[in-house]
Amino acid sequence: MHIDRLETPALIVEEKILRQNRETMKALLKDSPLQLRPHYKTHKCAALAHMQMKDGAKGMTCAKLGEALDLADSGIEDILIANQITDPKKIRRMAELAGDCRLTVCVDHAENIDAIAKAAADHSTTIHCLIEFDLGMERCGVSDPKEFLALAERIGSHSHLRFEGIQAYAGHISHLTDAQQMKTLTAEYSATLRSLMAQLKAHGMPAATLSGGSTGTSVLKAAEGLYTELQAGSYLFMDSTYRELELPFRNSLFLLSTVVSRRDGLTVVDAGVKTCGVEQGMPVPIGGSVDHIVDSEEHFQLHGYTGSEKPGEHILLIPGHCCSTINLHEKLYIVDDCKVIDRLPITGRCIGK
Ligand SMILES: Cc1ncc(COP(=O)(O)O)c(C=O)c1O
DSSP, X not given: OBGGGXXXXXXXXXXXXXXXXXXXXXXXHTTSSOEEOOBGXXXXXXXXXXXXXXXXXXSEEESSHHHHHHHHHTTOOEEEEOSOOXXXXXXXXXXXXXXXXXXXXXXXOHHHHHHHHHHHHHTTOOEEEEEEBOSSOOSSSBOOHHHHHHHHHHHHTOTTEEEEEEXXXXXXXXXXXXXXXXXXXXXXXXHHXXXXXXXXXXXXXXXXXXXXXXXXXXXXXXXXXXXXXXXXXXXXXXXXXXXXXXOSOOOOEEEEEEEEEEETTEEEESOOTTTSOOSSOOOEETTSOOSEEEEOSSOEEEEXXXXXXXXXXXXXXXXXXXXXXXXXXXXXXXXXXXXXXXEEEOTTTTOOO
16 A cells, blocks of 8 residues: 555654664674663564564663563563662562563662562562663662662662662763764763772672663764663664764654645644654654744644645654654554555553553
8 A cells, every 4th residue: 555545644664764774773783792672662562672672682671661561461571671660559560570571670769679679579570670870861860889889789688689780871962963072971971880880899799781872872882882781762763853963873754744734834734742742853844844843732834844745745754753753653654665564553552551
């Protein structure tokens, strides 16, 4: 079927570019100690997770317990929840899940560690723990090495927990367009991490894993050889925000929209914030430039759009943020030269947990 037959707005992925992005990532990590642990939050699509595992991924990263449950249900056996799970009901469910897969979770608080240990003991399971180290993002994690060591010891005191190592995700530098600034900050953070790792080793608690990184920092992380796991997600699709960086990955994800109104320098399409994530930036139309875009729930108003599409005709948009866009859809169409060749369900999206 030709993509013009799809009801819009529809999310489409260009298969050839997707394949190129996969090959580029494989080439980047070849001969590197860094292993891919791709982030599920990007696509929340079990079929694509299995494709990434076949590409050589060590396991999957995810943001939430709901995503971990979806991954395990699809048969993925090595899962990292790259966040803290603190709700007692979720801790119990996570402890049960640890019986179905090798489960790792991030921690940054002593009482949370005790609660996870108790749940794991109650379920007779083992949970692996990464202590989150804050490199300046100010989201989660500890930034004092002494506090880190105390938490590692606490994990070591529980028989149903294993101290696995460090999560250090510097999300605040992932989208820096100044490559030199990104390089300088990455080197600074790596020096801090090397010192932390030396202290852990000296205390007899070496970190087997150092997990983090993003699509934006993937080239630097592969070259540096310090991290053991790369949590990149967006590399498969890219978006208009990542397009601003000089990265070896290309845009494969597009939102197919239809022009619903056109007059005096204003072109309006049937996609808006209910089908396209804009929190990192506006979408970019293919086929013409724009002065600016105004968003509403079901419309984007393209001011000064230079393309020639009339009402009823299609415009392809590069989403501002691939991850939040996909979460708004139930399915992804895989296309090859404008022909639909597959349709994949976003299996993890409906789970609010
Ligand atoms: C914990 C964590 N790791 C890695 C990433 C990197 O994802 P991406 O490659 O899509 O930038 C994110 C993005 O939000 C994240 O939250």
